[in-house]
Amino acid sequence: MPHSRPVLAITAGEPAGIGPDLVLRLPELGLPARLVVIADKHLLASRAAQLGLHTPLHDYQPGQAAPAGALEVWHVPLAAAAAAGQLDAANGRYVLATLDVAIDGCQRGEFAAMVTAPVHKGVINDAGIAFSGHTEYLAERTGTPKVVMMLAGAGMRVALATTHLPLRAVADAISRDSLREVITILHADLVGKFGIAAPRILVAGLNPHAGEGGHMGREEIDVIEPVLSELRAEGMQLVGPLPADTLFNPDKLASADAVLAMYHDQGLPVLKHASFGAGINITLGLPIIRTSVDHGTALDLAGSGRADPGSLFEACQLACQLARHHH
Ligand SMILES: NC(=O)c1ccc[n+]([C@@H]2O[C@H](COP(=O)([O-])OP(=O)(O)OC[C@H]3O[C@@H](n4cnc5c(N)ncnc54)[C@H](O)[C@@H]3O)[C@@H](O)[C@H]2O)c1
Numbered sequence: 001m002p003h004s005r006p007v008l009a010i011t012a013g014e015p016a017g018i019g020p021d022l023v024l025r026l027p028e029l030g031l032p033a034r035l036v037v038i039a040d041k042h043l044l045a046s047r048a049a050q051l052g053l054h055t056p057l058h059d060y061q062p063g064q065a066a067p068a069g070a071l072e073v074w075h076v077p078l079a080a081a082a083a084a085g086q087l088d089a090a091n092g093r094y095v096l097a098t099l100d101v102a103i104d105g106c107q108r109g110e111f112a113a114m115v116t117a118p119v120h121k122g123v124i125n126d127a128g129i130a131f132s133g134h135t136e137y138l139a140e141r142t143g144t145p146k147v148v149m150m151l152a153g154a155g156m157r158v159a160l161a162t163t164h165l166p167l168r169a170v171a172d173a174i175s176r177d178s179l180r181e182v183i184t185i186l187h188a189d190l191v192g193k194f195g196i197a198a199p200r201i202l203v204a205g206l207n208p209h210a211g212e213g214g215h216m217g218r219e220e221i222d223v224i225e226p227v228l229s230e231l232r233a234e235g236m237q238l239v240g241p242l243p244a245d246t247l248f249n250p251d252k253l254a255s256a257d258a259v260l261a262m263y264h265d266q267g268l269p270v271l272k273h274a275s276f277g278a279g280i281n282i283t284l285g286l287p288i289i290r291t292s293v294d295h296g297t298a299l300d301l302a303g304s305g306r307a308d309p310g311s312l313f314e315a316c317q318l319a320c321q322l323a324r325h326h327h
Pocket residue numbers: 018116117118119120121122134281292293294295296297298299300301306307308309
């Protein structure tokens with residue numbers, strides 16, 4: 001019965017980072033899914049030996065599930081041997097090749113969802129490949145004009161109006177059109193993927209004190225408020241633009257299904273402070289399901305056995321739930 005359990009594609013990420021360490025722990029979760037790890041199989045075997053783990057590794061065969069408790073491996077060969085903690089730009093293309101296998105498999109329907117362990121954005125760029133993150137890469141590879149990054153954890157969902165941009169470029173990137181698209185995607189996926197019938201979304205301002213009536217910036221008046229009014233008229237429950245320094249107070253969050261922050265470090269430090277180690281990153285607006293960890297490659301911990309698999313576990317659990325819901 002090959003289709004009785006959803007098949008999750010899990011990319012092991014940067015080979016020198018903690019991704020390989022964490023995926024080797026996945027059988028502990030006992031998830032009702034087939035876990036197909038996309039990575040170099042020799043890397044996984046040698047990292048398992050380094051960590052003293054005895055995770056059963058089977059070559060992935062689409063029509064034949066491995067026994068529960070084992071990982072199935074879709075082998076993508078490294079370009080150069082990888083040592084824990086030591087980045088090597090020679091493997092930049094390998095990392096993207098693992099993502100391509102997962103994306104293509106999801107688009108074909110062979111995988112129900114993909115879950116990503118962390119990649120190192122810097123070393124991929126050092127390899128001569130322009131790369132700002134999975135989020136943007138997935139949008140491009142699936143031909144999706146606009147996606148939304150959302151992190152979830154500690155009872156919060158925080159979506160971002162802009163993602164991996166220099167701070168200097170943020171204000172210019174927030175236009176009425178882009179904001180309307182972001183809120184529309186966020187709203188649609190809260191309803192469609194998360195099953196929240198009438199989501200209530202808190203929207204942050206961009207400037208301190210949400211612009212202080214135009215005295216500390218005009219983006220709230222010129223861009224954010226007009227879009228919120230327009231979308232409220234379509235029936236969305238949108239509160240804001242609110243000053244970002246107080247919008248994360250527990251009493252405000254209690255009444256909300258999600259927060260929309262205007263930029264990466266307005267929203268994510270709050271969420272990661274509250275949930276680091278168990279937070280999840282979800283890409284909204286894609287034609288496929290993608291969840292991820294909330295942390296990076298932690299090169300300092302790779303191969304040490306001290307990396308916490310909690311976030312990867314949560315990401316796989318959510319991918320499994322969303323896949324079942326979608327199915
Ligand atoms: N999903 C992703 O692919 C993703 C997410 C965030 C950062 N990154 C990338 O990771 C690289 C390193 O980023 P960084 O140093 O800012 O963040 P990081 O998350 O790798 O490390 C920050 C701190 O948290 C610790 N840490 C991280 N994950 C942990 C875990 N699972 N268990 C225990 N401790 C953990 C690290 O040891 C370090 O002290 C960058 O290239 C960044 O772009 C990738």
